[in-house]
Amino acid sequence: MSRGISFEKHDHASCVNEALDVADQFCKAHKLQLTKVRRRVLEILLGQHKAIGAYDILAQLKAEGLGSQPPVVYRALDFLVSHNFVHKVEKLNAYVACSHSGQHHSPAFMICRMCDAVAEMQTSPKAGVFGATAREIGFEIENAVIEAEGICPSCQKDDAAQ
Numbered sequence: 794m795s796r797g798i799s800f801e802k803h804d805h806a807s808c809v810n811e812a813l814d815v816a817d818q819f820c821k822a823h824k825l826q827l828t829k830v831r832r833r834v835l836e837i838l839l840g841q842h843k844a845i846g847a848y849d850i851l852a853q854l855k856a857e858g859l860g861s862q863p864p865v866v867y868r869a870l871d872f873l874v875s876h877n878f879v880h881k882v883e884k885l886n887a888y889v890a891c892s893h894s895g896q897h898h899s900p901a902f903m904i905c906r907m908c909d910a911v912a913e914m915q916t917s918p919k920a921g922v923f924g925a926t927a928r929e930i931g932f933e934i935e936n937a938v939i940e941a942e943g944i945c946p947s948c949q950k951d952d953a954a955q
């Protein structure tokens with residue numbers, strides 16, 4: 794099962810269930826409260842492998858009667874981001890569910906500029922050319938945001954079909 798390679802066709806229902814299971818278990822093990830709103834926000838983000846803005850999430854919560862004030866969604870997102878269930882995609886100012894929940898990692902994103910699909914890879918910013926250059930100049934990398942923009946396989950197909 795290749796989670797994280799979200800551009801590929803996969804069994805998305807089990808992809809969502811698995812991620813929710815991981816979150817449930819992690820929160821239980823660490824005595825964290827996965828409240829109804831937090832869990833629902835995670836579920837909304839897991840619904841698509843796309844980045845979703847806070848206000849779109851809020852609109853959905855509102856429609857479901859779970860909350861109507863921005864702090865409700867921002868607090869839930871803060872919780873989910875701080876425990877690595879969700880990442881912020883700076884480039885889109887939006888959020889995406891993590892594909893490697895429960896593992897400590899540095900995410901890197903491939904973002905489709907046509908459909909906003911986001912695929913997450915794991916990277917190690919301290920490795921590779923970037924890390925080597927940093928070491929050379931005596932810089933200690935603590936955190937790196939890697940976001941690559943391009944066109945996903947399905948949008949490339951659509952383009953070719955026209």
Ligand SMILES: [Zn+2]
Nearest residue numbers: 804805808809
């Ligand atoms: Zn999926």
Ligand SMILES: [Zn+2]
Nearest residue numbers: 891892893900
């Ligand atoms: Zn992640």
Ligand SMILES: [Zn+2]
Nearest residue numbers: 905908945948
């Ligand atoms: Zn696309």
